[in-house]
Amino acid sequence: MIAGIIGATGYAGAELVRLLAGHPHITGLSLGSVSHEGGRIDALYPNFFKGIDAGLESPEAVADASEIVFSALPHGVGEDYAKRCGDRGIPFIDLSADFRFDDDEETFTAWYGKPYRYPQLRERSVYGLPELNRQRIRDMAARFPVIIGNPGCYPTAASLGVFPALERGLAGPGPVIVDAASGISGGGRDAARAFHYPECADSVAPYKVGCHRHSPEISRNFRMMAARGNREGPALIFTPHLAPMIRGILATIYVPLAASGESPPPPRPPSAEIEGRGAEIRDLYAEFYREEPFVRVLPFGSAAASGRVRQSNFCDISVHLDTAGTTLIIVSAIDNMVKGAAGQAVQNMNIIFGFAETAGLGALPAAV
Amino acid sequence: MIAGIIGATGYAGAELVRLLAGHPHITGLSLGSVSHEGGRIDALYPNFFKGIDAGLESPEAVADASEIVFSALPHGVGEDYAKRCGDRGIPFIDLSADFRFDDDEETFTAWYGKPYRYPQLRERSVYGLPELNRQRIRDMAARFPVIIGNPGCYPTAASLGVFPALERGLAGPGPVIVDAASGISGGGRDAARAFHYPECADSVAPYKVGCHRHSPEISRNFRMMAARGNREGPALIFTPHLAPMIRGILATIYVPLAASGESPPPPRPPSAEIEGRGAEIRDLYAEFYREEPFVRVLPFGSAAASGRVRQSNFCDISVHLDTAGTTLIIVSAIDNMVKGAAGQAVQNMNIIFGFAETAGLGALPAAV
């Protein structure tokens, strides 16, 4: 099968190239670039030298040559290609935000500043978080050329970290706080002062506090999962940070527990009772994700680390309880470029075509 | 004046050496080490070669040769020297936790696993966070050889970030969440797998979730400051992380606001009203710290970054509000080795002796 990648020259596009080059069901790649049409991928990415022998074509040419198309273009410019692929009867997996909000154009417009170009495409689109929508993706793919709104990186880490608590009704009133750190590749390939090595190395800093575009996506996911348990979704507070690492997202998430009483101000070292409750919730999480190939709920007592999932499609989750037992603390780690972008897109492709869900995604993370 | 440093061979001790070597009122250093007695500081620390010409003596010799003694020994082993200095009539600044809890031996013992050796020393000891206890430090130093319980690194960052909100009564019910990242030097000089470069580089991970020993110190500080505004202290949830940087602490702190109503689930981009309220709180913070030489409340719209205070005694604070206006988000950045340890100790010395509080601490952080 020929897979096409539009916007192949950004980091997410290049990661798609890397993953699809090793995919057992992909026999060829068609690579597209608006800004580098006519060039070669290995001239831009020397890591692909002698590995990927492909020129960069127009997005249209890619759409016409492929049996599935991935778009790693920026927000707001890919709808034409989504339409073209639909007209050709092939699925389209969009890594931008364009198809993440289904028919809620209002939210999309409020945060991304532009209207939908072809609103009717949303009849064929689905939010591509497999742990939330696997069956829906399968059903839609069976009926028509489906469009996948591939999730954002932070929303993936945050949602997978909180879903069990929401669905099982552990969360009490009060906002869920998602405090997350991203590696610098999350900012994309274009050089900018914030991502200039001397400025961001050896330093941690938040950005877009209280106003990051992934907020509405996270919040919507929370509501959807809470609804499955017949509950309201929680309020969300989301603070992203830049950390000096190439890849990775680590989200530390605070979920107020339903049955929490007054918390005694002087903290005490954790009691056996508290640890027992924490271990129970950990087991509930492990049960929730029992069938998921890419979610690893760590043994109680361990803590997730972004470096442990580097270059893999895993989401590692560790479950903790504060000493007073009032707040569930979930740590969720993904590789922002894999489960947070290209890997999840490949996972969606596998679901669409009925491949093994781990096909092309089986590489284990390295120890270091 | 001769300053003595006991435990000079750990990172905090070496940072004291660096700072005191450039202090205008210090004419000589007496360096002590239990494990390296008889050695030389520049053999252990080549950075001091041709800069510090001093051998390493016994702690007793240091105590007897100095007009002030700093102890950077581990918890639980410095009380004898504190006593000895008191007997000699000179002040003692302890960077361990031994004197941070005043007469609350129960809390100390619950978290540090040992009783006080000389409980009566606490009659002369004071918790050395100048922004909390400056006048008390001065008063006690005027009356007897004072013992300073120099604050922990996380408690310094967390306390300075929350004090104005607590004292002015902004904080409503619900726990204050302190989500903080530390550079690896916070783990000390001894090699260990968690601090082994290949294990901790390019990765962020939490540790001791819900059970870090700085929890009771932070919580106690919160209560003390809240009490000044005639309020109860809030519950605390504290999650420390290791981030791949040499120095620095960045604490992102969530304070539920008193007057918060229901938070509307779908987040919206921040409104002018919300931004106005945020700017007001920022100004309240700036006013609170107006006289403080080392606390910098950043302009509203900026975000603190740990790299911006590297090798300085500054604490940078930025003030943010979540889009729903229900939660105050404070970001507080210090250098864990300076304001979080050695610099604060020097600041305490300056207060004790009536030096300019910035003496020896005036170096600006570098741009990169």
Added chain:
Amino acid sequence: MIAGIIGATGYAGAELVRLLAGHPHITGLSLGSVSHEGGRIDALYPNFFKGIDAGLESPEAVADASEIVFSALPHGVGEDYAKRCGDRGIPFIDLSADFRFDDDEETFTAWYGKPYRYPQLRERSVYGLPELNRQRIRDMAARFPVIIGNPGCYPTAASLGVFPALERGLAGPGPVIVDAASGISGGGRDAARAFHYPECADSVAPYKVGCHRHSPEISRNFRMMAARGNREGPALIFTPHLAPMIRGILATIYVPLAASGESPPPPRPPSAEIEGRGAEIRDLYAEFYREEPFVRVLPFGSAAASGRVRQSNFCDISVHLDTAGTTLIIVSAIDNMVKGAAGQAVQNMNIIFGFAETAGLGALPAAV
């Protein structure tokens, strides 16, 4: 086929686990550890959680359960297992230095401080640098249970960088200088001050200047390749450095050219003539390595970078000429854990068993 790994709990062992877990001809792993016998690999390496389901057995048990055994034990302790595997008729690939010096026990002893335990094993051993000894490896594997002395990381990078110049007689009199930087994982998994994050981050430093144990291995390789061109081997000067990165080796190699005249002291910007000669030598290199699956001779004008081969078995080589045209400057980059250790070992296994040489090693390096 069942592959056994003795010493599976060090970094090289864990990298073998990662690579072999994805190898198309390996159906199972048998993992051995002297120090962690009875434990589980995923307890030591959480990155393998839910990925590798294997306990750690004794080296003897591994040797008896496998059809090929890899040893990642330290120098001087693996000969017994090599013997045991030979007795069982299966090949043994040793990542230590024990079998790198063939029958030259004198050199081994001079540098590694111990004699051979079973000198006769060297009748069945071969130095496993495929680009030097591929045919010999094949021939020996066809005749008896071969033992592979898997090359050191620096020797691999240095040898591949210089082989064409030596074999084709480009090198003139004077020493070849190998100035190389390694990532910190080269120091192994055990924590030590030199590899403690605060000590080695943000710093570059040489170590073991003039006396690194890889010197005799590099020098011997140079002599072997020079001999193929009927030439003497050059003298060697080798300076290793530690650089603040997790993986990777970058070797910058200076080869005095045969026909060099006097070099004019005031350097001038490179002329077209010099650039033409440089491009010619680059083409000679590309021709030399034309059939090699893992050596990439970059286009003239590019420079190799260690980050471009991360987690791959590639050796990237760039060819440069100094402005006076007297010295060939070769830059050679590998991942120390892959082509410098575990990947090369898998490549050797592929050769021994007649698998495609790239089997299990086809993953492309990521862009970042």
Added chain:
Amino acid sequence: MIAGIIGATGYAGAELVRLLAGHPHITGLSLGSVSHEGGRIDALYPNFFKGIDAGLESPEAVADASEIVFSALPHGVGEDYAKRCGDRGIPFIDLSADFRFDDDEETFTAWYGKPYRYPQLRERSVYGLPELNRQRIRDMAARFPVIIGNPGCYPTAASLGVFPALERGLAGPGPVIVDAASGISGGGRDAARAFHYPECADSVAPYKVGCHRHSPEISRNFRMMAARGNREGPALIFTPHLAPMIRGILATIYVPLAASGESPPPPRPPSAEIEGRGAEIRDLYAEFYREEPFVRVLPFGSAAASGRVRQSNFCDISVHLDTAGTTLIIVSAIDNMVKGAAGQAVQNMNIIFGFAETAGLGALPAAV
């Protein structure tokens, strides 16, 4: 005394601000910027917030308000201000290459692509490497408003590493090879892909192999020092690398020794004789630099590390000998922003005005 800084908004300019703000003889700063005139330094550099209270003026205004002017402008644009300062009778310290080549306009033009604008200014200019030209700087400053051509970063590290060997006649025939690594701040403040965190972190790579503009400056310095010993200067081969660190230069330098015979191909571990000769050369180095306040010749057996001189004006030098005793290996470490730029400029100011040479430069490097 008022010091002016033109080009204050680049990294070297900001480092001048930091150093001069703590200088005991500087009472005020006048900051100039072409691109940010009218702005404020602490808006561009939040690290200076509440520390430097200064607006950014035109270069002309700075020249007219100051008693000494530092220029951190790019090459080729500062001569007008040098002239203006001369007309006003005040010294001018230029951190660009414009005044590093004295009257050798041909070399400057060949490498920098433009002619001198006011060639006659070179009558008042001197190359400001104090360890080479201290007396000449003093003499010229006594006679007229001197112009200092402040050395480049690599030339400083390379020259100080080789000077004793050249002046004392240790160097034999054959090129001196300078293999050096620089921190990323050496590339300046402007964001570019080569300095984009995900591209340069966790990787080492050479750049401008054989054609870096610092080559002629290094070579000229070598010739000057060799001439003091009545010798020819050696040929130079210079290879710069980028290493993943914020600051620092580490140069590893290979000097062929005069009396070297044939080097025996199989390397042996270093003998006592070789070590004795190495220690002698180390002592010769220490003697050569005995009076120098900023050059530290490390004890024999130690190795210089760039991290050990971070934020200081020190140049650390370690002396090594290859095992065959034919090549001197010198390792030289500086902070590229301090001894490699702003610190050396301040050192030059101190010499010009007869201040203690260490004034404002006495801060010791931190341990980590």
